[in-house]
Amino acid sequence: MNASKTTYRSAVEYAIKNLSDAPAEVMEKLTALSASLERKSGTERKPTATQVANEGYKSAICEFLRGADKPLTVTDILKNVPAVEGFSNQKVSALMTQLVNAGAVVKTADKRRSYFAIAE
Numbered sequence: 001m002n003a004s005k006t007t008y009r010s011a012v013e014y015a016i017k018n019l020s021d022a023p024a025e026v027m028e029k030l031t032a033l034s035a036s037l038e039r040k041s042g043t044e045r046k047p048t049a050t051q052v053a054n055e056g057y058k059s060a061i062c063e064f065l066r067g068a069d070k071p072l073t074v075t076d077i078l079k080n081v082p083a084v085e086g087f088s089n090q091k092v093s094a095l096m097t098q099l100v101n102a103g104a105v106v107k108t109a110d111k112r113r114s115y116f117a118i119a120e
């Protein structure tokens with residue numbers, strides 16, 4: 001097998017390829033299991049309630065950052081965005097990381113402090 005992480009699907013495919021002397025019934029079961037794993041991995045999943053809520057929080061943060069005249073810290077965002085009132089710094093920081101990864105926000109660091117601004 002390869003050096004990447006072994007999944008159930010790859011293990012079943014490996015078994016199908018390398019068990020040439022297995023009984024026909026075992027091969028049928030492995031083939032059915034492989035098909036089942038294929039169907040399961042190909043389905044589209046709905047976002048969870050938390051993911052849907054986070055999208056609303058992220059849009060509120062982006063809207064606030066559009067009006068800001070300078071980059072802001074997580075603490076500044078926490079204090080000034082009503083949608084995230086009561087959240088922990090870690091929660092807002094996680095939302096900001098998601099926005100940075102999506103390319104909606106730019107992160108800069110100055111003296112170990114992170115500042116965020118809307119991406120142009």
